[in-house]
Amino acid sequence: MSSDSKKGYKLEVWVTAICFTIVAVTGGFFSSIVVIMNERFYNQVPTPEQLVPFYGESMFVTKEGFLGFPMHYFWLIVLSWIGATVIGAIWCVIMDRLEQQQRL
Amino acid sequence: MEPRGEVFVLGLILSIVVLLISIFISVWARRFTRNLGDYYVAGRSIGAINNGLAMVSLALSLTTFIGLTALIIEGLYVAVAVYAAFTAAFIGLLLLAAPFLRRHKSFTTMAFISERYGSNTLRYISVVVMMIVSVLYLAGNLKGIGIVFYFLLGVPEVVGIVVGGLVVTLYVTLGGMYGVTYNQTFQTIVLLFCLMFPVAIVLRTLGASGWAFPPLGYGDMVPLMTQTVPHYFWAMVVHPVVYIAIFLGSFFGIIGLPHFVMRFFTVRDAKEARWSTVLCVFLVGLVNTTVYATGFAAVYYMQTQAVDIPTAAYDYVVFILVEALAGEGWLALAVAGSVAAGLSTVAGLLMIMGAGLIHDLYGALKPEVDDEKKLKLSYGAMLVVGILVILFSLNPPEFILEAIMWAFGIAAAGLGVPIVMGIWWKRTNKYGVGAGMVVGSLIAFISWIMIGYMGMDPVEIPFPIFAKYFYGPLGWIKVTAIAVPISFILTVVVSWLTPAPGEELQRQVDEMHGWSDYDPKRYNGKGLPITVIVLSIVVMWFMTTLYDMFPK
Known part of the structure; x- marks a missing residue:
């Protein structure tokens, strides 16, 4: 493998791995993180009328975030949509350049 | 929900217009089909914009209209998370x-797996997996068209299924992949227009300041919602x-769903494949995200205005909202959009089923048959498959979205894993893939039989070690967190323990990544397989260690 070829190969693999990790978090693991780190995303002091039948006293109340939406919900919909699109576009630009180098 | 009782003339007219335009496009596109390559992959001539739009209509099946909002009403945040992952x-x-498959020059997923691993046995296994996945995915969609006809247009359900089914069978058979592609592009435009505008009007009527x-656009409605429904x-x-x-089901399922993958074989080159996906x-x-807004609006409407929509009618809540808050003109548009959504997905599935049976199965069994005869057989096969699907759709599983989620799980374990490993790790061989795809897809499929089909409680299925962890709301989805990791582990371990594939098979990996030369060291390290095994074990371990931490 020539040095240029090796550089291109490593670029492809690492950029893909990084992009996939980011999009896996924003599109999938994000909600698991919300559940596990629930205190970061919710207030834990419900008023009586905010209690719901699911888990009674352990109910959490959402914190407000951006544009009126709770923080975790806003990030879920924005990152899984705009975030994913931007990551995809960045990856495409890098791969377009790599493809040009491969042709030379 | 009771049917309308009278024919909704405007909705019926718009739906018929959509059906007629679909047939017209297919007849027009027929002139481009001259050989088998044209019929199955549109001569690999589709551009990025056209392919991207066609993929959108494939992705947005009828469940977008009649399944997701129902799930949001019942499952709230979880339903949104499902579609965010999707x-x-x-x-x-x-x-x-995507771009790597395009460079491989196969026609279908099944052909890719067979050629990449040099095994006809894997081709037959993947055809079986493809048929299971496609039937599960397809069953609800055609039935959904019948439901739309019945409840909203006052036309008997059977008529809807038969007419919708015949139209889609006709245009797939006549137009092949050219017809399917141009139709899907048209249907995406219809769908975007017919969903976005009525929902905007609904939000405006409910008082959302960002309705446009x-x-x-509904952030200012959130405080009242969280007061009324704190757990939303x-x-x-x-x-x-x-x-x-x-x-796991979404990311590897979408790679494993053959009707999505087939779209990448139709584009001009890898670059077009990439940008079409973006x-x-x-x-x-x-x-x-517009459908999330619709689900939010439905819950908000029911809770803040004391409107009682019966549970049985949750599937039609988009139409109920649009009719109540926007008017019949917008409802007609929404109905036409839903018919377009249903048709596009059914078309893509029919296409891959016909290609799988003729190109992959018959073609492998009778390699001496020439392309011209295969093309003629393809027309017949497509027609037969379409009619069989219509008959099957008269009595499909009840809950459309659940069947599709199972399809994703089976596709992920059975076809997604072999595709990903075949592209990224040269050492993957037919023995590893055979073990992974058979065991992985069987775990998901047998679980579907027991839970989804026979209605057993997930924690009581005879699944060693893991069944007790399948508890709680949507607990059955955790089957995917077992099936996919096991498929990965078996693929890697068995490949490692058996002889490496020959150079001609490994060379394909370099070619798929765009390299003109061959280097045995590329895509052949230990980093990827070790990472895959570690992550797979961590996912399964994660499920068992959190057993007592969350409510059952």
């Missing part, structure tokens, strides 16, 4: 598979592993 999964498809942009945005309704299972994910996200 949206982002297209980028997973882009990064791991439904995806993020609550992520803890399910065990965290459910979200990981949704991720366009697709943007538009799919736009529609899905």
